[in-house]
Amino acid sequence: MLRAENLFKTFGAFQVTKGVSLEIPTGLRHAIIGPNGAGKTTLFNILAGELKPDEGRILIDGQDVTSFAPDRRARRGLSRSFQKNNLFLSGTVRDNLMVADIVARGYGSHFWTRLSDNRRAREKTSAVAEQVGLAELLDRGVSELSYGAQRQLEVGLALMPDPKVLLLDEPTSGMSPEETGRMLQLIDDLPRDLAVLLIEHDMDLVFSHADRITVLNYGEILMEGTPQEVRGSDIVQETYLGGKAQ
Numbered sequence: 001m002l003r004a005e006n007l008f009k010t011f012g013a014f015q016v017t018k019g020v021s022l023e024i025p026t027g028l029r030h031a032i033i034g035p036n037g038a039g040k041t042t043l044f045n046i047l048a049g050e051l052k053p054d055e056g057r058i059l060i061d062g063q064d065v066t067s068f069a070p071d072r073r074a075r076r077g078l079s080r081s082f083q084k085n086n087l088f089l090s091g092t093v094r095d096n097l098m099v100a101d102i103v104a105r106g107y108g109s110h111f112w113t114r115l116s117d118n119r120r121a122r123e124k125t126s127a128v129a130e131q132v133g134l135a136e137l138l139d140r141g142v143s144e145l146s147y148g149a150q151r152q153l154e155v156g157l158a159l160m161p162d163p164k165v166l167l168l169d170e171p172t173s174g175m176s177p178e179e180t181g182r183m184l185q186l187i188d189d190l191p192r193d194l195a196v197l198l199i200e201h202d203m204d205l206v207f208s209h210a211d212r213i214t215v216l217n218y219g220e221i222l223m224e225g226t227p228q229e230v231r232g233s234d235i236v237q238e239t240y241l242g243g244k245a246q
């Protein structure tokens with residue numbers, strides 16, 4: 001499904017990504033963990049197409065998308081949400097999802113000539129709002145939403161292109177326990193043919209929700225394995241978990 005081969009990225013003289021390879025098969029829940037500055041967000045930006053790797057390739061279903069911009073990559077099935085809200089605050093939930101639909105379909109300048117497609121867009125918008133727990137809030141202004149609901153909407157925007165692989169950058173950061181619970185439920189309920197790759201700092205969440213974990217350290221993969229393997233790894237315990245799983 002999603003395959004990254006031997007990615008390298010340097011900022012000035014600083015090598016931030018050093019030979020990272022990943023394979024995310026259909027439906028897998030895969031977490032990337034690592035200390036601050038390990039290169040997790042940089043890796044996400046490379047996978048999503050916001051940064052070009054110095055070396056290496058990214059393939060979706062066997063097709064090399066390394067040279068594709070983020071929107072083109074999203075249309076091939078790779079979509080991301082952001083760590084910071086990326087919402088159109090003066091609009092409603094529906095407006096935001098509709099705009100994401102326009103972007104996802106690549107309408108651009110043809111927007112006004114395609115309003116006949118409005119019905120399909122509205123149905124899609126309602127379906128995604130339901131998926132992210134916002135069906136009751138479709139006509140609510142985004143600025144009136146709670147922080148947790150805004151983050152749910154972020155996931156909704158990333159779902160609009162019907163991705164095969166969804167990249168979630170710290171989906172529960174800054175959330176209350178209640179909001180975290182809602183977000184986890186939402187992620188658990190996503191279709192099982194959708195692969196999810198997430199960066200996450202909350203170890204309980206990672207160990208209980210991921211099928212596989214990649215541990216990054218100084219831009220390199222320290223290890224990859226099941227939650228049980230990672231939790232039991234001496235090297236991960238020493239370099240990252242401070243000698244004890246948190």
Ligand SMILES: Nc1ncnc2c1ncn2[C@@H]1O[C@H](COP(=O)(O)OP(=O)(O)OP(=O)(O)O)[C@@H](O)[C@H]1O
Nearest residue numbers: 011012014016034035036037038039040041042043
């Ligand atoms: N555009 C850039 N120019 C220069 N250095 C950068 C740039 N982007 C990131 N870095 C550096 O690369 C390193 C990795 O950053 P990155 O944000 O990928 O790490 P991270 O693992 O996501 O960290 P965190 O957990 O704190 O979000 C950091 O030392 C950061 O300062």
